[in-house]
Amino acid sequence: MGDQPTFTLNIDQNKYLSTDAREVHAVLTVASSGGGFAQAAPTEAAEVIIVDTSGSMSGGKIREARQAAAAAVHALRDGVYFAVIAGTEKAKVVYPGGNANLVRSTPATRAEAERAISRLLAHGGTAIGEWLKLAGHLLSAYPNAIRHALLMTDGQNNERPEVFGAVLQGWSGKFVCDSLGVGDDWVPAELRKVAEAMLGSFEFVRNQSDLAEFFRRVTQTSMSKTVADLSLRVWVPQTAKLKFVKQVSPTLLDLTGKRTDVNPLTGDYPTGSWGQDQREYHLCVEVPPGQIGQEIRAGWVKLVRPDTQDVVASGNVLAQWTDDLAQSTQINRKVAHYTGQAELHELIQDGLSARAAGDVEAATARLAKARELAAESGREDTARLLEKVVEVDPATGTARLRRNVDKADEIELDTGSVRTSRLRKDEG
Template identity: 80%
Template sequence: MGDQPTFTLHIDQNKYLSMDGREVHAILTIGSTGEAAPEAPAEAAEVIIVDTSGSMSGSKIRDARTAAAAAVETLRDGVHFAVIAGTSVAKVVYPHGTGMVRASRATRAEAQQAISRLSPRGGTSMGAWLDLAGQLLSAHPNAVRHALLMTDGQNNEREEVFSGVLRAWSGRFVCDSLGIGHDWAPAQLRMVSEALLGTFEFVRNQHELAEFFRRITRTAMAKTVPDLSLRVWVPQTATLKFLKQVSPTLLDLTGKRAEVNPLTGDYPTGAWGREEREYHLCVEVPPGQIGQEIRAGWVKLVRPDTGDVLASGNVLAQWTDDLALSTRINDKVVHYTGQAELHQLIQDGLSDRAAGNVEAATARLAKARQLAVESGREDTARLLDKVVEIDPVQGTARLVRNVDKADELELDTGSVRTSRLRKAEGS
């Protein structure tokens, strides 16, 4: 196989609890050199899903064709791939026949020819698109499996059909999605992101779609290790309250537990390349005695199919009557708790605004703006300024009346991205 990537796991926490302290918080920083040997690149499988529903007319379908062709061009030789056109049904437009085909100069050219003939018609059934992608990718169980989905509209399927597909394929491949135009629903792509461990983004300038496709495909091609899991053990008397990815984006993994044994669960993290991610673990423990130290959690990064451990670390808890020790909150825990709160405030504030709950929306979005400024999220603060106005003298807030739909979509989709803790803060 050549060189194997090296993984590190670093745990940031304050282990000290007061006598009635129950919750143990820790930030897990996992890094990977992620480099496969040049002579043996990772096996990979890629499905490109293009919305070709009736609303994709005119410049939209032209830009989508250009973007899908750019993604195909970015595939490295030997990668299995397929292109799906998505309407009320899902159809493989390349390759012809069943299954996927390996990328080569010839197959890339054939795929681009097929893409050039895409035309808009019909409805939008994202569950059907993803189900077909899952079937194609499942034929390559040892590959880094990835799909790229682009849409301009809202899903027409019944909610239970869509959520059923997402449940069926959850954690089995990664899907990154893109929304273009103003008629798609961020909540739907967020569901895809949460189930399939990917990102979702708003392409504000449609002519940039090809660059988004190129970047996402390039990132997928750089993954070298498929399907790793965080294996978390907690003591019999303890409860794992949550496990969330907090950087580079927010993803709640808590509900994705696959039981290893009654005390241990595996939580999928998807494929890895050269990168660093951070996770927030919270464990509830029963009260202890002064001076008593326990292992509140044992975390391992594993290959779930073989159980090979790539990195591991301990989360500790120790009870103390020293107030200075027990009240100190770890800087990283504070930072990412604030980032999660910022995301929730934006989501709830936008929901309140859409429902006409002006007072609640104003309060939440104003607080979000304050948090964005405090945590150095100038980009988010600027977007919040477009939906809520703060009087610089009085400090009072009011909603902006006519908000550009693109500004709202950008704020909504951007809220899942987090900022890293600045070095000066953590030192």
């Protein structure tokens, strides 16, 4: 298995509170390096590749999907357990046949899988929950492996929301799933739910011809993971309340509802599998009022391996009350940066929802504000996409929604809003 990676945990915050302040904010930067990452085949891994083969995938789409799935198989390293699922209103294992267990990746089994993939045809409906359920059953036979699924769809889920929701809830935390949406007929909100439940990413593949490269990249990233799971264990004092725990980089992911109680004051928050990574988390603790000069530990954060309960890094979130306004009003740059990124995401989501509901006034206000915020925070990519949806008259400053917006531009704006930019060194 090789040496284990080294984890570091750094905490950025302004600990000083005015006497009437209640909230302590901190950004935790977690990084992993060295150790197992240098090994050629470090960890047992299990991979399920899920391809949408519903009727809407006919023609060029199914051809590109076959190439993409073959590229993913090709990227599997020797010894990894794997299977390929074709998804319609049902889920079917197309390799290895007969809904068997996963098989080990070898040059021979990869070639067999690629042959099976080359025979995929498009027909039927779309039931993403069924696909995930089958992937979950296959992966659960490998409890010690890093378990990952890669899902691609071009359509809208035909399942009832409560059925889909129950599958996501049932399998949440059992494996990581990264999703890709193709074309302009899928619903970002559905893959966002998959990403949130399965601690994965979801991306928009705008050009069908780029699909194979996306599949290859996601599979290679999955192959580089060496730690199956890591929990953020957060303790807060009896008189305090942990308001939220959110991943804020590289993407926004709210972990607050995923808490597992360790004891009344401590909870574990899953972070998924790790390779050579850097991620950042925003923590907010509500504390009772304190006396001037008093300092408390508002939170104690540990990085814990759930399988062994080993603590691999830890740090403190502090609070100290002061009557010095210069101290208490200073906002930590990193906290401010990620608060702004979260606000930008929310404005875009609210604006697009209002636009879809026909509320032009609310949509215009939110998207114009988002455009302003994107420009201020150096998110040129997001600002450019917002300009395709909302225009601002430079003379009057009046914003209005553009009429004929390309559906792909809207989807790109929607999916891209969960990705954040890091605070540049020169800004910190």
